[in-house]
Amino acid sequence: MSDNDIKKDGITETPAAAKASEEVGKSADTAKTSEKVEKNADTESPAVTVADESGITVPERFTVSPNPHMRTSDSTRSIMIDVCIALIPALLWGCFVFGLRSLTVVLLTIFCCVVFEALTQLILRRPVTIGDFSAVVTGMLLGLNLPASIPLWVPVIGAGFAIIIVKQLFGGIGMNIVNPALAARVFLFSWPDYMQTFTEPFHRLSLFENMSKSDAVASATPLVSLKSGNLPEVPLFDMLTGNQAGVIGEVSALLLIIGGIYLLIRRVITWHIPVAYIGTVALLSFIFPQAANAVDFMLCEILAGGLMLGAIFMATDYTTSPSTYTGRLIYGCGCGVLTILIRWFGGYTEGVSFAILIMNLFVWYLDKWTRPVRFGGREKTEKKA
């Protein structure tokens, strides 16, 4: 019996699964006997034979498949669309503050990501899966992590790096080791001039304007002053609402939190990573304040830079975060500690991207170390001891 025979019956497609059902079939005590599958495979087409009284035709043999015979309505696609919806407020605010050029940057990044995904999959002869919207999410996150004044060829390179090298060459969705959008962002730091030039808020750039550095009306982000041990000039309220310099998507902490709450309500993410991450940053900056007022300093550390975007949307990326609750808490704390260390002692003013990328590498170990004890396993060890 070949895998193809089974495919015809719609039992399962992946060869491994087909093999599995074949082998399970051999065991006498399970639901499917190999005979059953064989008989099914013998019929070339599920020929219609028996006619019901109502005129509805009944196939002579029905499809057999393993349990369960029900599935939730959630899919990879619906989850990815939820993430996009949660990012839209931040994107719209970015367009409002930095002008329509931000929209161009983000849309171009998304478009390139989707095209690169389709092309790579075609070349690698894999099924094209752009319908799952995962490339859209990658593109959106990468786009929101770029300054509005970036030359338009930069996002194209970034999208290519994210999708082709970080995602597809590692095996596609669910197989990448690090977050594609973040890896691409860090890769784009090869052009620090473009990546570190932040437009002053409400200096709106027009749709397709070609930017030179002086045009961008560069402004220092609050993180720069934090690094030098001073509280930034930007008032806290402006940092919360988004009247500050920065990349397109990170400026308004409030809208990012709203997006995060939407994701929590839709159960796309759990609270563990964002709370552990932001909590660790808050705690460390409160205990070791680098400026006069500890509370203000703590709030600035939380609201400035990419922490909200990173903690809510990037660190919670499924593939590159642990699956156990304990693992997620440790992962979040790790991200927080690394962020603070890089912000205070590193060469860059921002540490979120590097912190998350480093913690990405520990995901398997965190899952392994925090593996739950199986049901009834505890009792047994107690009895032994």
Add this chain to the structure above:
Amino acid sequence: MAYTFKGGVHVEEHKNTCKIQTERMPAPPVVTIPMAQHIGKPATPVVKKGDTVLRGQLIGEVTGGALGCPVHSSVSGKVREFKEMLTPQGARVQCCVIENDGLDTLSPDIKPFGKKLSDSTFEEIVEIIRAAGISGMGGAGFPTYAKIQSAKGKVEHLIVNCAECEPYITCNHRLLLEDPAAVINGLKILLWALELRQGDIAVEDNKLDAVNKLEKLTADTPIVNVRVMKTKYPQGDERQLISALYGRDIPAGKLPADVGCVIFNADTCAAIYNAFANGMPLIERPVTVDGDCVRDPKNVIAPIGAPLSSLVEYCGGLKRKPVKIITGGPMMGQAQWDYETPVIKGTSALLVQSKRTAIDYGGQSACIHCGRCLQVCQMYLMPKYLAMFSQAGRIDMCEKYDALSCVECGSCTYICPGHVPITQYIRAAKFKINEQRAAERARIAREQAELAAKEAAAKEAEAKEAGADDAAAEKTAETSAADKTDKTDKTEGKEEK
């Protein structure tokens, strides 16, 4: 506060039939009664081809005290033939095909036990239950008399399982509404037999009307407690039930009796009462007929052996083209390929799915590591990693990560947004682990036998040559030493493999 457990998933309920009166369907023209409907020894036929049988008459008996249940005819008529057929569990067993004469003549053997419960002994009650052919009616179908025997003296808690956590199925719910007395009386019989003071009836909180009814009926009987459970799949699993009610976790590979509990299905309790009060063997059972292809979904009392098609016909026939038929609930039920598969003692539901609702395992699937399977797994396993290891052929890792603890409840596959058939991957891994273990056991047994034979031979040789001269004795010693070294090398090599 409703009792509950950690993990699990709230599955869409689809309890469409919970407000519709149960109906008794007329017996179909032909019934096919399998001689083995559950674990244990198949029954040996006691009737021949051409014999006339009556409703409730014994047609198959288990001899020699082996584990197994007798089988009775569900109709009156003539035995047409004995043939091999697939049961809903996928086993190929001998089945008795009976042509129904439509008269429903009851067998004269059926008469009430006659004694009061307080006068009957444990052995008498067990024999009534065994002779009535009662096996667990929740799905697994373990012979009930054997369960009682093994629980006697060991258990302190008795639970009647009416959780009915599977979607669609409402036959227990309807039973509690329409004939709660049978369940309570069945429970009382069991309590008497097991010498227990109290029994719990566990009902999920989506059946509060049934809970109210039970509470009213049991208000003056302190020995029966109604426990309200939170609606969550798989609340009806014995492990979760015991864990939720008494906080006891059954260790891997152990049974409820090992933590002092025994669980019976509500239908089983009603059947026990029916056997005790009326002498009626288990020849019919309520079945929920539902699914988007069935015109009038409802609960029917179907004779054992009725083909699945006759149940659908009784429920108004089909309204859409069916693709999949499932016996049991949609989470743990088995897909059937034949429309004529008979109803057996463990068939609680029949679902007919069209293309709209039948899920297709052939589509694209990819794990996105969302971790939901870990959150819903009530055995606290890591389903996504087990599936990955199974896919990669790393059976050793599957074993290390407790694949054998998986109960195949299907929650992980249900919740998976990546549409990965996780349960099936784990099932395949379990099968391979068991295969390897069996091979390992066989190898050890074989080697021990070989070693024993060799040692015996060596001793014999020693004894023989004891009288011979020294040089010869030395030589023998050398050879046997060399032999032994060879042997150890071999064993080590094998172990490494």
